[in-house]
Amino acid sequence: MPGYTTIEWEDGVVRMLDQRLLPEQVIYNRYRRTSEVAEAIRSMVIRGAPAIGAAAAYGLALAALSSRAENLDDLRRDLAQAAEVLRQSRPTAVNLSWALDRILQRMEKSQPITVEEARLFVIEEAQAIAVEDVETNRRMGLNGLPLVPDGARIIHHCNTGALATVDYGTALGVVRAAHEHGKKVHVYVDETRPRLQGARLTTWELQQLGVAHTLVVDGASGYLMSRVGIDLCLVGCDRMASNGDAANKIGTFNLALAAHAHGVPFYVVLPFSTIDFSIMSGDEIPIEERPEEEITRIGRTQLSPRSVSAFNPAFDVTPARYITAIITERGVAYPPFEESLAKLKEQ
Numbered sequence: 318m319p320g321y322t323t324i325e326w327e328d329g330v331v332r333m334l335d336q337r338l339l340p341e342q343v344i345y346n347r348y349r350r351t352s353e354v355a356e357a358i359r360s361m362v363i364r365g366a367p368a369i370g371a372a373a374a375y376g377l378a379l380a381a382l383s384s385r386a387e388n389l390d391d392l393r394r395d396l397a398q399a400a401e402v403l404r405q406s407r408p409t410a411v412n413l414s415w416a417l418d419r420i421l422q423r424m425e426k427s428q429p430i431t432v433e434e435a436r437l438f439v440i441e442e443a444q445a446i447a448v449e450d451v452e453t454n455r456r457m458g459l460n461g462l463p464l465v466p467d468g469a470r471i472i473h474h475c476n477t478g479a480l481a482t483v484d485y486g487t488a489l490g491v492v493r494a495a496h497e498h499g500k501k502v503h504v505y506v507d508e509t510r511p512r513l514q515g516a517r518l519t520t521w522e523l524q525q526l527g528v529a530h531t532l533v534v535d536g537a538s539g540y541l542m543s544r545v546g547i548d549l550c551l552v553g554c555d556r557m558a559s560n561g562d563a564a565n566k567i568g569t570f571n572l573a574l575a576a577h578a579h580g581v582p583f584y585v586v587l588p589f590s591t592i593d594f595s596i597m598s599g600d601e602i603p604i605e606e607r608p609e610e611e612i613t614r615i616g617r618t619q620l621s622p623r624s625v626s627a628f629n630p631a632f633d634v635t636p637a638r639y640i641t642a643i644i645t646e647r648g649v650a651y652p653p654f655e656e657s658l659a660k661l662k663e664q
C-alpha cells in the first residue's frame with residue numbers, strides 16, 4: 318500500500334504533501350492559516366478536484382479555529398471572508414465551492430447557540446468531507462470495475478490518483494480497483510504538459526501500486542490507438558455540467574476526439590460533488606488560465622525564446638457526445654446524460 322498522505326487535519330494544523338516537489342522529494346508542509354491554504358491551492362502544493370475540495374474545507378476549519386469572534390454573527394462574517402479567499406484560489410474545480418457551501422450550510426442547519434459550538438460544527442463537517450471522499454472513491458472504483466476488461470490497455474490523462482483526492486483516486490481509483498481484483502492492466506500515462514502531473518505523479522503512484530505502465534507524450538494517443546491498440550481511456554473531471562460536458566486537464570478534449578475517431582470507449586470518473594447542476598452546459602464552466610512561464614520554462618530552464626507569448630488554459634471542456642459513460646459513486650451514467658445524471662441525483 319502506498320505510504321503517503323495527500324492531506325490531513327492534525328489537531329488544528331493542516332498537513333499537505335507538497336506535490337510540486339514529487340517525485341524527487343517527499344516533503345509535508347503544515348499550515349495554520351486560511352490564507353496559507355489558499356496559496357497552497359493556487360500554487361498547486363495540492364491539486365486535483367477532490368483534494369482541492371478537502372483543502373478548502375480544512376482552510377475554512379482553520380478560519381473557524383482562529384476567529385476571535387465573540388458572537389455568532391461575527392463568526393459568520395469571519396467565515397464568509399475566509400470562504401471568499403479560498404474561492405478565489407482556483408476557479409474550475411467545483412469541489413472547492415461545493416465543500417465551502419456544504420460546511421456553511423451544515424453550520425446553519427445545526428443551529429449553534431454558542432461560537433464554540435459553531436466552530437465545532439465547521440471542523441466536524443470539514444473532517445466528514447475528507448473521510449467521505451475516500452469511501453466515495455472506493456465506490457467509484459468498484460462501479461467502474463466491470464468496464465475494465467482483463468488485459469486492458471488504458472490511456473490516462475493528468476493525475477487522478479490518491480494525490481488528487483484524500484485517498485484512493487477517481488479514474489486511477491478504477492485502475493486500482495481493477496488491479497486489486499486481479500485484472501492485468503497496462504496504463505499509458507500521458508505526461509500532461511505543462512505541469513507534468515502524469516510524468517511526475519501518476520507514474521509515481523502506479524509504481525507504488527505495482528500497476529504496469531508506460532509514460533507517453535500527450536500527442537501519442539492517436540498513434541497508440543491506431544498502431545498499438547487501446548481498449549479504453551479513463552480521465553477525471555474538475556467540473557461537469559448537467560448535460561455531461563466535462564472540464565478536465567487541458568488535452569482531455571483532444572484525447573476524447575482521438576478515442577471517438579478510433580471507436581475507443583472514453584470514460585469520465587468523478588464524484589457527484591464534481592457535477593454542477595446549476596449549469597446546463599460546459600460553455601458556462603470558468604476555465605483557469607495559468608502563467609505563461611508554466612509553458613515557456615521547465616523549472617528554471619528557459620525553453621522558448623524569452624519574448625514569446627504563450628497561452629496557458631489549465632483545462633478544456635469535452636462535449637458530452639464524446640463521452641461513452643460517466644462513472645460515479647452512485648452508479649454508471651450513459652447517454653443521454655441529462656436524464657441519467659438527473660436520475661442518479663434522485664438516489
Ligand code: MRU
Nearest residue numbers: 364365366475477481553554566
Ligand atoms: O490542475 P490540476 O492538477 O488540479 O488538474 C487535475 C485534473 O485535471 C484532474 O484530472 C481532475 O482534478 C480530476 S482528478 C480527481
